[in-house]
Amino acid sequence: MFDELDGDDRLWAAVVARDPSADGAFYCCVRTTKVYCRPSCAGRPLRKNLFFVRTRAEAERSGMRACKRCRPDRLIRGALCERISAVDWPGVEAKLDDLGFARLGRLLSDVECERLAALYGAGGEFRSTVTMARHGFGAGEYKYFADPMPELVETLRTDLYARVAPIASVWRRRLGEDRPYPQAHADYRALCASAGQNRPTPLLLSYGPGDYNRLHQDLYGSETFPIQIAILLSAPGKDFDGGEFILTEQRPRMQARAHVVPLEQGDAVAFAVNDRPVEGAKGPYRAKMRHGVATLRSGRRMTLGVIFHDAP
Template sequence: MTSSADTFDKLDWRAIATQLDSEGYATLPRLLGADRARALAHEARTSNALRRASLDSLELGRGDLLYFGAALPQPWAHWRADFYRHLAPLANRWNEMFGIADRFPEALEAFLARNRRARQTQPQSHMNRLGAGDYLALHQRNEGEHVFPLQVVALLTAPGDDFTGGELVLTEQRPRMQSRPTVVPLGLGDAAIIATAQRPFKGSSGYYRVNLRHAISRVRSGERIGVELVFHDAPQAAHDQLACI
């Protein structure tokens, strides 16, 4: 079986970086095979190891978030480490554009050690399970001193077959402009890299920050199951308290 490291090493990271720079997201079609994606969705339905959080109780919509905790199961643990390794150089370039002196270390574990020293100890990666009428409101996961500017989402059920509706929606707010919504098309086994909260945008006077949020639109029928991998941990007091509009 091909490892995630081998798979990720073969991706066109230059093209991915270009799309992230211009749009704030990059899609990775069929990163998971259909059978593997469906098997992981089945685990979300049946596992007792995931901690359930109701979106309604969090005032973030309707449906369930299923948190992994500190020890992610496979393939998500490998995905998180391998994605981070490739995204850290881009995150450092974005910091440079923002005029931020801090740089992210090369390896995820070194970054998480930095989180722990700053008392960011609450893991945020999770699966989301949305049935008919459920949705995830616009939000960001940007709590804490050390926030990684990119995260990964993936879809484990098939649009049109397993569910309808449930589109991944991004909004972008530039200074003195109205919000720009974008629907990111995802199919079974597709992944997307998205900006966590902000990305640099080059204007006439240099780079400035563009604010981004993401959501999942209302599921009209069936059941939508996805995953969200967040590279930074949250502070204890901010856990499960997302910035929401």
């Protein structure tokens, strides 16, 4: 549709017409304000201040922030596998290495989030329900999906695995074990099964007022994949208040450091499950990561957790 970017009058024509059908085909970067927009943005930049890029990742790598008016970062376009491909994976790897977590941006539409969250009450999709207070995990409830999982969850698990497995293999090597993770999730599941872990671990979590999740690590057996992904299915400020996603990092002989990760509905975050390598003066050492959820003040907060290792 738009083969040549800069110098293409059709791109500028789409911007002038505020053509919504051009949204997602390219993005407009405004040199003067360092903001990038959808072509349909109501803002009126001068042509001489604009340059065009194909993807959000390119815009962000050029130092641009998403426009607060047209929210190009909230745009959902294409099948789930295409959205996963469009994530800035080199940027994700750099952030995971730096802080132990990385926001992936929005992967699911509001409708997809609502459909997934609605499965929670339906019941038939799950292998078990955990009441968190009963185990001292916090307050709230979660359910593990049974095989076969809903297609959306299966796609997320297999496609996201393929993206994070190379990062996990580098971490493992830096921590002294030269044994890469399989490239395909099916092969990794076979490896989990041979360790006696053959029950799926993707889950839906449901928190109501006063609920919370204590800082923890999702370890189930000897086989652990070091990165996991969570997707917020509810809208903060609308469906619920409070309930922030929290991560802590514990380095040897240091006090813990905390991160609060801002997420909107449909946004995904990748984070370290347990140990991650940190570069020290005498080579890499292990930093211990934990994650949890702050107390919900009101409403209902639903999340999808995608853990890549299976459980016994």
